[in-house]
Amino acid sequence: xxxxxxxxxxxxKPRVHLVNPMLNPSGGxxxxxxxxxxxxxPAADVRIWHFREAPxxxxxxxxxxxxxxxxxxxPRGGTLVFVxxxxxxSHWIRLARPRRVILTYNTPxxxxxxxxxxxxxxxxxxxxxIVFCSRELAEQVPYKGVVELxxxxxxxxxxxxxxxxxxxxLGRLSRDAPEKHHPEDMTLYAELxxxxxxxxxxxxTVEMQTAPLATSSANVHMRPLGSVKAPEFLHGLDCFFYRTxxxxxxxxxxxxxxxxxxxxxxxxxRTSGASSVIExxxxxxxxxxxxxxFDLVMRLKTDSALRESLGKAARETAENLLSAEVRAQVQxxxxxxxxxx
Numbered sequence: 532x533x534x535x536x537x538x539x540x541x542x543x544k545p546r547v548h549l550v551n552p553m554l555n556p557s558g559g560x561x562x563x564x565x566x567x568x569x570x571x572x573p574a575a576d577v578r579i580w581h582f583r584e585a586p587x588x589x590x591x592x593x594x595x596x597x598x599x600x601x602x603x604x605x606p607r608g609g610t611l612v613f614v615x616x617x618x619x620x621s622h623w624i625r626l627a628r629p630r631r632v633i634l635t636y637n638t639p640x641x642x643x644x645x646x647x648x649x650x651x652x653x654x655x656x657x658x659x660x661i662v663f664c665s666r667e668l669a670e671q672v673p674y675k676g677v678v679e680l681x682x683x684x685x686x687x688x689x690x691x692x693x694x695x696x697x698x699x700x701l702g703r704l705s706r707d708a709p710e711k712h713h714p715e716d717m718t719l720y721a722e723l724x725x726x727x728x729x730x731x732x733x734x735x736t737v738e739m740q741t742a743p744l745a746t747s748s749a750n751v752h753m754r755p756l757g758s759v760k761a762p763e764f765l766h767g768l769d770c771f772f773y774r775t776x777x778x779x780x781x782x783x784x785x786x787x788x789x790x791x792x793x794x795x796x797x798x799x800x801r802t803s804g805a806s807s808v809i810e811x812x813x814x815x816x817x818x819x820x821x822x823x824x825f826d827l828v829m830r831l832k833t834d835s836a837l838r839e840s841l842g843k844a845a846r847e848t849a850e851n852l853l854s855a856e857v858r859a860q861v862q863x864x865x866x867x868x869x870x871x872x
Contacts, residue, residue, distance in 0.1 A: 545866045546609030547577040548629075552618050553595070556587035557734065557756050558706060559681065559785045560637060563664075564614045566682035567865075568593050570858055575866055580606055582618075598623065610865060616643045625654045631868060632657050635679075637664035639782055641672050648674070664783045665804035679861060680852055681785045683792055690794025690846055691766040699832045702731040702768040704786050707756045709736055710779035715821045717744055722825055724750035728832060733764050761786075765793040769838060770831050772824070774800040781805075791815070792849035796841035798827050808852060814844035 551564040564579055571577045578594040598605050600623050611629035613620070617638050632651045636644050644661075651659040661676030663669035669678055701723060705711040711734070720730045721744050728750065732739065735753035739745060745753040765771070771790035775781045784805035790797050797815040799806050809815035816831070818824045831838050 544574065544576040547571055547575045547612060547865055548606035548609055549577065549579045549612050549614055550598075550606065550620075551579065551581065551614040552583065553579065553581035553587075553590060554583060555706060556589035557704075557761070559783070560615045560617075560635075561590070562785065563635070563637065563681040565590065565593055566684065567612075567614070567861075569684075570682055570862055571865055574862060576609075610868075612865070613647065616640065616647045620647070620650060624650070627655070629655060629657070632659040633662055633865070634659045635662045635664070636668060636672070636674075636676070637782055639668060639671065639780055644672055644674070665807070667804050667807065668782045677864065679864070680857075681783065681788070682858065682861065683785065683788045683849065683853055685792055685850060685853055687762050688765065688789045688792035688849075689762075690842065693769060693794075693838075693842075696769065698729055699727070699769050700729040700731055700767060701770045701772050701828055702733065702764065703772045704761060704764060704789075705734045705773070705775075707734045707736045709738075710776045712736065712739065713774045713776055713821075716774070717742060719821050719825060720744065720751055721748070723828060724748050726829060726832070728828065731764075731768065733759060733761075761789060762793070765790055765795060768793075768795055770828060771795040771797045772799070772828065773797065773803065774824075775803065788849055788852065791845035792853075794842040794846045796831055796838050797845060798824060798831070800824070808848060813841070814848045815841060 549564050551560055553561050555561055568577055568579055578596050580596050580598050582598055605623035606627050608628055610631040612633045614635045615637055632655055634647055648659055661674045662679045663676055666678050724730055731752045733754045734756040740753040744751055773787055781803040784803045787797055787805035801817050806817055811817045816827045818827055
C-alpha cells in the first residue's frame with residue numbers, strides 16, 4: 532500500500548476509504564456516502580467503513596467493511612473521507628497513515644468540526660480538507676473548503692406520469708426524528724385533510740403515527756420509515772412538502788432534491804439549505820409561515836398547470852445541479868488532488 536504522502540503506483544487505482552456509521556437506512560449522511568461510493572467506484576479502489584454488526588439490507592450493493600480495532604480492521608493508507616463530523620473517531624486513526632484526509636461537514640456543529648480538524652493535525656500530521664454540503668454551512672465556520680452537493684441518483688428519482696390522476700396528494704419524507712418535523716405541521720395536515728387533500732408522511736415519528744389525526748382521518752397516512760422505498764413513494768405524490776423544527780436548521784435537505792428530480796413541485800420554508808436552489812414560482816414555492824404554506828398547497832391543489840410547470844422546472848434544476856460535468860468534478864477532487872500552492 533502507498534505510504535502517507537505518496538501517490539499510488541502507476542496503473543493502480545487510487546484507494547479511497549469512506550467512513551460513516553451507516554446506522555440509518557434513510558439517513559442523508561448514509562445516502563451521501565452511498566452516492567459518493569457509486570460515483571468513485573468505477574475509477575477507484577473504494578470501500579465504506581462502518582461501525583455496526585449488521586448493516587441494513589439497503590446497503591447490500593456496496594462494498595462494506597466494519598471497523599474493529601480488536602481485529603486490526605480499519606482503513607489504511609490512501610484517501611480517508613469522514614462523511615460527517617458528528618461521530619467519534621477512535622485510536623485507530625493513529626495507525627491509518629492516510630495520504631489525504633477529507634472531512635465532510637454536513638451538520639451544523641462548529642465545535643465538533645474544530646475538534647476533528649485538530650485531531651487529524653495531531654494524529655496524521657496532515658491538514659484535513661473540508662467538504663461542505665451547502666454554501667450556507669460553509670459561511671458559518673472559519674475554514675476554507677469546497678461545496679459539494681449530495682449526488683442524488685437521477686436515474687432512480689425520475690418524473691412519473693401524473694396526468695389523469697384523481698385527487699391531490701401531498702407528502703413528505705424524512706428520518707423519524709422530532710427535530711425533522713415542525714411542531715405546527717400536524718395542525719397544517721389536519722387543515723389540508725379537511726380541504727380534501729390526501730396527506731402522506733413517510734418517516735413520521737411514533738407520536739405522529741399514534742396521534743388522533745393519524746388514526747381518525749382517512750385522508751392522513753402516517754407511515755414508519757422504510758415501509759416504502761423513496762422513489763416509489765415520491766411517484767405517488769402530487770406535491771412535496773418539507774420543513775423542520777425551528778430548533779434544527781436543515782443544512783441542506785437531500786430529500787428536497789430527490790423530490791425535484793422526481794418532477795414534483797416542492798413547497799418548503801426558506802430556512803432549509805436546499806431552498807437556495809428554489810426560485811419561488813418558477814421551480815418551487817417558498818414560505819415563511821404555516822398560513823402561507825397552507826395557501827400555497829391549496830393553490831397547487833386547484834392548479835394542475837402550475838403543478839406541471841413547477842415540476843418540469845424542478846427536474847431541470849436537479850439535472851443542472853447534478854450534471855455529468857458536476858459529477859466529473861467531484862470524482863476529480865477525490866481521485867486527482869491538486870498540488871499544494
